[in-house]
Amino acid sequence: GPYAVTGRSFLARIPEGWSYEQAASLPVVFLTAYYGLKDLGGLREGESVLVHSGAGGVGMAAIQLARYFGAEVFATASPGKWDALRSLGLDDGHIASSRDLEFEQRFLEATDGRGVDVVLNSLAREFVDTSLRLLPRGGRFLEMGKTDIRKADEVGAAHPGVAYTVFDLVEAGPERTQDMLVELLRLFEEGALRPLPLRTWDVRRARDAFRFISQAKHVGKVVLTVPRALDPEGTVLITGGTGTLGGELARHLVAEQGVRHLLLTSRRGREASGVVELEAQLTELGAEVTVAACDAADRQALAATLAAIPDAHPLTGVIHAAGVLDDATVRSLTPERVDYVLRPKVDAAVNLDELTRDMDLA
Structure with missing residues (x-):
C-alpha cells in the first residue's frame, strides 16, 4: 500500500x-x-x-x-x-x-x-x-x-x-x-x-x-x-456492468481489489444475458451485488439510482463501461447513428460527472 x-x-x-x-x-x-x-x-x-x-x-x-x-x-x-x-x-x-x-x-x-x-x-x-x-x-x-x-x-x-x-x-x-x-x-x-x-x-x-x-x-x-484504495465498505458503480467488459471489471474489483459492494447498471438490467451467472460468481467471491436497469444517459434515472444506494455503503467509486457498437464506414454515417453511439458514452459521462463530483470518490 x-x-x-x-x-x-x-x-x-x-x-x-x-x-x-x-x-x-x-x-x-x-x-x-x-x-x-x-x-x-x-x-x-x-x-x-x-x-x-x-x-x-x-x-x-x-x-x-x-x-x-x-x-x-x-x-x-x-x-x-x-x-x-x-x-x-x-x-x-x-x-x-x-x-x-x-x-x-x-x-x-x-x-x-x-x-x-x-x-x-x-x-x-x-x-x-x-x-x-x-x-x-x-x-x-x-x-x-x-x-x-x-x-x-x-x-x-x-x-x-x-x-x-x-x-x-x-x-x-x-x-x-x-x-x-x-x-x-x-x-x-x-x-x-x-x-x-x-x-x-x-x-x-x-x-x-x-x-x-x-x-x-x-x-x-x-x-x-497516489490513487486512493477503494473502501471495501463503499459501493462501486459500474455502468454497462452486465456486459462483457463490465463483468470482467467486476470480477477483477472483487477478486483483486477487495471490493465488497457492487452496483451494476445497464439499460436491460437483470434482463441482460448472463446476469444470473455473473451475479453468482461475484457472490461466491464474497461480494454483495445489486443489478439495476438504468440508462446512465437519462439524468433523472441515473439520479434516482444513485439516491437508492444505502448510506451504510456509500458510493466510493465509478467505472463508466457503458457503450454500444454500431460499426460503419464514414460514408454511411448519419447524425442519428453517431448520436446512438455517443449518447450512452458521452451523455452518460457528463451525467456521472455532474451527479458525483461532490461525492468522496476514490
Whole structure:
C-alpha cells in the first residue's frame, strides 16, 4: 500500500484544515529554506537577502521566512512568474529577472551600492559570479544548487570576507530537523507562514510531472498523488456492468481489489444475458451485488439510482463501461447513428460527472 517508514524525528502532525497534498509540499522546501537562512546564513533582522528562483518551492518558502525574520528581501524569477513574488509582498523594486544578469545593477541601485548580506542560490555559471559581487565583506553565499559547486577557499580569495557554503538539508540531522519542523508548524498556526501554491499529478504520470518541472513552468510545488484504495465498505458503480467488459471489471474489483459492494447498471438490467451467472460468481467471491436497469444517459434515472444506494455503503467509486457498437464506414454515417453511439458514452459521462463530483470518490 501507499505507506512509508521513517523515524519519528521526521514526523509532525498535519495542521488542521490542510490537505495531504499541502502537507506533502511543506517539509523539504521550508526546512531547506529555514536551515539555510537561519542555521547556516545566520540571517538577522535588518539584513538583506537575495533569493534566486524565488517562484520555486524553496524560493517562495525562503521569501516568507526571510520577511518573518525581519530581513529585506530581493528575489529573481522569470518575468512570467513575478506575480507570484508580488503575492508574497515584494514590490517591483525588489524583483528582477532570473534570465539575465541585470539583477546586479538593479539591486545595487536599490541598495545604494551596498548589495545584500546573504544570497540563497540555485543558479549556475555567470549567475554565481554576478551574485557574489553583490556581497560585501561579511556576506554569506548559500549554495543549494548541484550543478556549479565552487571551492570555498577559491571563492574567499576572489571575494575577501565572503563565506561560501554548500549545503544539503540532510546535513541537519534528525534532531535538528524535528526542532525546525516544530518551529515551522508554530509559524503556520500563527499565520506567519502560509502554504505554497501547488499543482498535483497522479504518480502514474510522474514522467509528465518531471517534464513540466524541467521546462520551468511551475510556481511553488509539484506534488505526486497516489490513487486512493477503494473502501471495501463503499459501493462501486459500474455502468454497462452486465456486459462483457463490465463483468470482467467486476470480477477483477472483487477478486483483486477487495471490493465488497457492487452496483451494476445497464439499460436491460437483470434482463441482460448472463446476469444470473455473473451475479453468482461475484457472490461466491464474497461480494454483495445489486443489478439495476438504468440508462446512465437519462439524468433523472441515473439520479434516482444513485439516491437508492444505502448510506451504510456509500458510493466510493465509478467505472463508466457503458457503450454500444454500431460499426460503419464514414460514408454511411448519419447524425442519428453517431448520436446512438455517443449518447450512452458521452451523455452518460457528463451525467456521472455532474451527479458525483461532490461525492468522496476514490
